[in-house]
Amino acid sequence: xxxxxxxxxxxxxxxxxxxxxxxxxxxxxxxxxxxxxxxxxxxxxxxxxxxxxxxxxxxxxxxxxxxxxxxxxxxxxxxxxxxxxxxxxxxxxxxxxxxxxxxxxxxxxxxxxxxxxxxxxxxxxxxxxxxxxxxxxxxxxxxxxxxxxxxxxxxxxxxxxxxxxxxxxxxxxxxxxxxxxxxxxxxxxxxxxxxxxxxxxxxxxxxxxxxxxxxxxxxxxxxxxxxxxxxxxxxxxxxxxxxxxxxxxxxxxxxxxxxxxxxxxxxxxxxxxxxxxxxxxxxxxxxxxxxxxxxxxxxxxxxxxxxxxxxxxxxxxxxxxxxxxxxxxxxxxxxxxxxxxxxxxxxxxxxxxxxxxxxxxxxxxxxxxxxxxxxxxxxxxxxxxxxxxxxxxxxxxxxxxxxxxxxxxxxxxxxxxxxxxxxxxxxxxxxxxxxxxxxxxxxxxxxxxxxxxxxxxxxxxxxxxxxxxxxxxxxxxxxxxxxxxxxxxxxxxxxxxxxxxxxxxxxxxxxx
Numbered sequence: 014x015x016x017x018x019x020x021x022x023x024x025x026x027x028x029x030x031x032x033x034x035x036x037x038x039x040x041x042x043x044x045x046x047x048x049x050x051x052x053x054x055x056x057x058x059x060x061x062x063x064x065x066x067x068x069x070x071x072x073x074x075x076x077x078x079x080x081x082x083x084x085x086x087x088x089x090x091x092x093x094x095x096x097x098x099x100x101x102x103x104x105x106x107x108x109x110x111x112x113x114x115x116x117x118x119x120x121x122x123x124x125x126x127x128x129x130x131x132x133x134x135x136x137x138x139x140x141x142x143x144x145x146x147x148x149x150x151x152x153x154x155x156x157x158x159x160x161x162x163x164x165x166x167x168x169x170x171x172x173x174x175x176x177x178x179x180x181x182x183x184x185x186x187x188x189x190x191x192x193x194x195x196x197x198x199x200x201x202x203x204x205x206x207x208x209x210x211x212x213x214x215x216x217x218x219x220x221x222x223x224x225x226x227x228x229x230x231x232x233x234x235x236x237x238x239x240x241x242x243x244x245x246x247x248x249x250x251x252x253x254x255x256x257x258x259x260x261x262x263x264x265x266x267x268x269x270x271x272x273x274x275x276x277x278x279x280x281x282x283x284x285x286x287x288x289x290x291x292x293x294x295x296x297x298x299x300x301x302x303x304x305x306x307x308x309x310x311x312x313x314x315x316x317x318x319x320x321x322x323x324x325x326x327x328x329x330x331x332x333x334x335x336x337x338x339x340x341x342x343x344x345x346x347x348x349x350x351x352x353x354x355x356x357x358x359x360x361x362x363x364x365x366x367x368x369x370x371x372x373x374x375x376x377x378x379x380x381x382x383x384x385x386x387x388x389x390x391x392x393x394x395x396x397x398x399x400x401x402x403x404x405x406x407x408x409x410x411x412x413x414x415x416x417x418x419x420x421x422x423x424x425x426x427x428x429x430x431x432x433x434x435x436x437x438x439x440x441x442x443x444x445x446x447x448x449x450x451x452x453x454x455x456x457x458x459x460x461x462x463x464x465x466x467x468x469x470x471x472x473x474x475x476x477x478x479x480x481x482x483x484x485x486x487x488x489x490x491x492x493x494x495x496x497x498x499x500x501x502x503x504x505x506x507x508x509x510x511x512x513x514x515x516x517x518x519x520x521x522x523x524x525x
Contacts, residue, residue, distance in 0.1 A: 040085040047077075048090045052097055059101055068397040071098055075390050080429050080477050083487065083498065088383045095389035104392040112388035112395075116437070119253050120381055121348020126246065127377035129336075129354030130173040132364065135322075136329035137165065137177040145181065146311050151225075151298050152288045155232045159284045162233040163240025163277065167247050168337050171237035172377070175481040178233045179490045182226050186493050188310045189303050193219050223494045224297035230485065230494070231295075231504045232284055235473055237481050239280040239512065242469035243273040246340060246347050249384070249480075250436035250468055257444045258461045261343040268458060271523040272466045272516050279515040283508055293504050328361045380480060387434045394438055404442040408451060415456075416463040417521045419443075423467030424513060427478040432468035439464045459524045470516045474509040475502055 037045050051074045059067040075094055078087040098104055113120070130137075144161065148154040158178075165174045193216075241247030245255045245265040255265045287295040332354055339350045355373070364370060394400055407418050419439065426435045440461065447457040472478025476486045476498060485491065486501060 037085050037089060044081060044084050048093065052093060055094075055097055056101060059103070064103055064397050065399065067101075068103060068393055068399045071103070071393060072390065072399065075434075076426075076429065079434065082477060082483055086379065086383075088379060088386060091383065091386045091390070095386050095393075098389065098393050104389065104396045108392040108396055109385075109389045112392045113385055116253055116256065116388065118256050118346055118348060119249050120384065121346060122246065122252050122351065123249060123377045123381045123384065124351075124374070125348045125355060126169075126351030127173055128373035129351040129358070130169045131373035132355065132358035132362070133169075133329045133333060134173070134177055134180070136326055136333065137174070138181055139326060141177060141181045142311060145185070145229075146308055151296070152285055155229060155288045155295075156281060156284050158229050159232040159236035159239075160281060162236030163243075163280070166237040166240035167244045168340060169246070171241045171248060171479075171481040172380075172484055174237050175234055175484055178230055179485065179488045182230055183490050183493065185307055185310075186222070186226060186490075189222060189306050190219070192306050218300040218302050221297055221300050222303045224294070225299050225303075226490075226494045227496055227500070227504070228288070228295045228297055230490070230496070231501070234479075234482055234485055235280065235284075235505065235508045238469060238473045238479055239273075239277050242276065242466060243269060244340075248432070248469055250433045250440075251465060252347060253433070253437060254440050254461055254465050257440050258458065262340050263343075269462055269465060271525070272462055272519040275519045275523070276466070276470055276512050276516045279511050280508060283511045287507050293507055294500065295504070325362050329358065332357045332361075384433065387437060390434070391437050391441065395441065400438060400442045404446060408446055412456065413521075416459045416524060417517060419460055419463040420467040420517055420520045423464050424471030424517075427468045427472035428474040429477055432472045432478050433480075436464055436468040439468075455525075462524060463520050466516045466520060471509060471513045473505050473512065475505070 033045075037048065055067060055071065055074075058070055071094060075087075075091050078085070078090040078094070081087075095109075099106060099109065140161065141158070144154065144157050148157060162174055162178065241251070243266060245251050245260070245262045251265070255261075258265075258268075260268060287293060290296070335357070336350065336354055339345070339353065340347065344350070345353070355370075359365065359370060403422075407415055407422070410418060423432075423435055423439055443452070443457060443460045443464065446452050447454065452460070468478075473482065476482040482501065482505075486496065486498060490496070
């Protein structure tokens with residue numbers, strides 16, 4: 014009997030340890046304990062302080078999960094908080110469903126547009142490779158990376174453009190790392206993450222090459238932000254704001270132009286300045302030895318390209334033009350245009366196996382699920398009227414001060430939180446004020462512009478605000494080029510200051 018009891022005790026103890034280890038996986042123990050504390054504290058706070066204060070505590074907890082995204086993807090801890098909010102009666106499943114269906118266009122965008130651009134990666138890789146190999150001036154190269162990323166993000170998706178930049182950089186890094194390690198170019202099992210085999214006289218060039226790639230990638234990542242703010246499809250929150258405002262593609266671009274065009278110019282000027290001055294880790298040149306290796310590799314790849322692969326590039330180019338025209342003339346909802354791109358590219362390039370098509374959806378669906386969790390938290394905000402005091406304060410200011418204040422409020426919160434969540438909260442509050450007759454339609458348009466620019470531009474300050482930045486930081490490229498969280502924040506600092514100041518001035522003085 015004692016043996017049986019001891020076995021049960023040991024088994025129970027082992028089960029408890031396994032459950033504790035499995036909870037939130039590889040997240041640090043202090044993080045796990047913090048989430049557990051949140052889950053236990055919320056019912057007590059609801060009972061003692063009421064739903065209003067508990068709602069604000071829930072928002073702070075959810076923002077914490079977004080800010081700690083590098084420790085644990087926010088879907089799981091944020092989802093647990095959202096489930097608890099429903100169980101505590103702070104919102105209802107019906108209210109969450111209403112928020113989701115009310116923003117279904119954004120979900121369609123993430124599901125289909127991101128997947129559609131996945132099948133256009135070869136064309137994008139071709140373009141960026143040509144730029145990297147063909148331009149010798151580092152300043153001009155940086156400017157091209159920033160501007161091309163901006164243009165592509167205005168019509169495609171910032172995450173996908175960033176993914177292409179990562180793929181290009183990892184590919185070139187692996188090519189030179191193999192040479193620096195004296196490994197044959199045809200050897201497939203070379204580990205480009207291991208520097209132990211790097212020959213001593215190649216190490217200096219390798220370190221400079223890392224600095225070169227860091228600066229290019231950061232220019233490109235910022236380019237996705239300054240281009241993404243310009244159009245309806247550039248960022249997920251843009252479509253959400255456009256849907257609330259009733260703006261189509263061209264109308265969105267025109268309404269945003271008084272802010273986005275000065276910001277675009279300022280961003281490109283900043284790119285030139287930091288490269289010329291070498292501020293914040295920029296300015297590194299491509300070593301001659303590395304350039305020769307990359308050029309030879311690119312020529313070899315060009316020679317190996319088959320007729321089928323060339324045809325594939327032409328098809329992708331034609332579909333890219335169809336995409337631009339379909340968006341410009343708003344022939345259908347953006348998500349449906351993304352589905353059109355998927356059908357055309359897969360049909361004419363022979364991608365007909367389900368397994369090959371499935372890979373295209375892996376990048377966007379985790380964020381789509383997280384977006385639904387956002388909407389659950391937004392449902393709590395609506396049900397408990399949490400942002401009503403904030404909205405009334407802003408709308409109680411002088412009319413000319415309101416856009417600037419909204420820009421600052423959105424910008425500061427987007428630096429530590431996710432900009433989609435921030436934009437969702439504020440645009441819903443402003444739309445409610447319009448529906449209640451508290452503001453005019455013209456003033457609503459001004460506030461919508463302030464919200465969109467405020468959530469897109471200052472959020473480049475940290476990886477927490479921009480999904481593309483977070484994607485870059487958690488990618489396989491970041492450790493290869495020594496791109497840490499702190500270094501990313503430092504390199505983004507010149508852009509953050511200049512873009513935020515220029516956009517704020519434009520919101521205050523240039524909006525009609």
